[in-house]
Amino acid sequence: MIEELQQNFGYLFEEELLQDINSSGVFKEVPAGFKLMEIGEYIKSMPLLVSGSIKILREDTNGDELLLYYIERGDTCAMTLSCCIGQAKSQIRAVAETDTRLIMVPVQKMEEWMGKYKSWQNFIIQSYHSRMMELLEAVDTIAFLKMDERILKYLQDKAKVIGNDEIPVTHQEIAHDLHTSRVVVSRLLKKLENLGKIHLHRNHITIVDL
Amino acid sequence: MIEELQQNFGYLFEEELLQDINSSGVFKEVPAGFKLMEIGEYIKSMPLLVSGSIKILREDTNGDELLLYYIERGDTCAMTLSCCIGQAKSQIRAVAETDTRLIMVPVQKMEEWMGKYKSWQNFIIQSYHSRMMELLEAVDTIAFLKMDERILKYLQDKAKVIGNDEIPVTHQEIAHDLHTSRVVVSRLLKKLENLGKIHLHRNHITIVDL
DNA sequence: AACACTATGTAACCTATGTTACTGTAGGCT
C-alpha cells in the first residue's frame, strides 16, 4: 500500500505522515457501481482516493436523484470529517463511477493528524474548498443552464472522468442523474446529434465536437 | 470589542484565543445593503459575525443572480480561509441583509491559530460543514422545488433571519434573489395569498400560515 | 392639484420541459 500512497499523495505529505496513513489506513478495492455511502448512514472513516472515481449524488424526499460532482484520484471527501466530529449522518450518496481503489482512514486519526501535520491540515482545508467549488458549479449548472446544455456538460464531465470520448451510458441513466425524464433526454440528444456535437449509438454516446 | 467577543464566541473559544482575536481583529459596522464582498475580488481577512446577517449570492456570466444562503450571528465564512491560502478570488457576492457588526481577522492569524488552538480548528471545520449543508439545501431548493414553493421558502427563511413575520420586500427583489421574473413572482404571490398563506401589501409581505 | 416614480395586478402569448403512449430495433436466451 505504501507505494500507492507515495505515488498519489507523496507530493502532498511528508514521509512520517505517509507512514502513519500506511499503518492506520485500510486498503479497499471496489468495482464500478459499488455503493460506498448511503444517505442517512453514519460515517466512521474517510476515503483517500488512489485510483478511479466516485460520483456524489443528492436525493430528495421523493427519491428523486441528482448528480452533484465526482471525486477523483488524489482527493478525498472532507465532509466525512465534519460529519464524524459532529456525529452527523451522511447527506449524500456515493457510488463508484469506475473501478476504484481507496484507503480508508479512521476518524480519530484524522483528528489527531490535524494537530500533528500542517500538510494534513492544508489537505483537509483544500479538500473542503474543492468540494465547495464543485457544489457551486453544480448550483450554476442547474440554476443557469438549459437542459440541452446540461446534457452536453454531463457528457463532457463524464468523458473527462473516464478518460474516453466514447461514453457508455443509456438515455435513462442520464435522465436519472440530471433529474429529468428519458423522453426529454432522447429528444435533446437527437437535437445535439443533428447539430453535429455527438453521435448516438445503442448503450453509448460519442462526443464529436468538444 | 472584547465584550462582544465573549458574548458571541465565548462558549466556543478559550480566553487566550479571545484575547488574540481582540488584539488582531478589526471591528466593523455596516448598514443593511452594504456590499462586503464582490465576485472576483481577492480576500485578505475573514469575518466573524457579531450581530446581523449577511446574504450570500452567486452570479452567472450574464449577470443573473441567485441567493444561496445567509450567514448569521456567531458564524463565519470559512471559504475565505481556503481562498486566502490558495490566493483565489471570491466566487460569491456577500451583502449585508440587516445592519451588521463583525470582526475582521487577518488571514495570517487564522492560519497561525489553526495550529495553536484546537477550538479554532473545530470552529473552522464546523463552519465549512455548515456552509456545505447550506449549499446542499440550496441545491435541493432549486432542483426539487417548484417556483411557488421556492417563494414560500424564501419568505420563511427571510422571516427567520430578520426575526419578524412582516417582511419588507418587493416582488422585484424576490424575483432577483430567486432568478426569475417579477411577473412570475407577482402571479404566484397572488396565488399564495388566495390560499391564505400570506398577505400582500405594498413594500411588504406578511406570513400568515407558517 | 399636478406630476413623477415605483410597485403591483393581470391578460395574452411563447417556449422549455414533463407526460403518456405507441413504435421499432438490437441482443440475448430457449
Add this chain to the structure above:
DNA sequence: AGCCTACAGTAACATAGGTTACATAGTGTT
C-alpha cells in the same frame, strides 16, 4: 426461429414558467 427485454425514436398533449404590454394604485415632490 421465436420470444423477451432493454433501449431508443417520436408524436401529441399538458403545464410551469418566461415575456411583453398595459393598467392601476400608492407615495413623495412641487
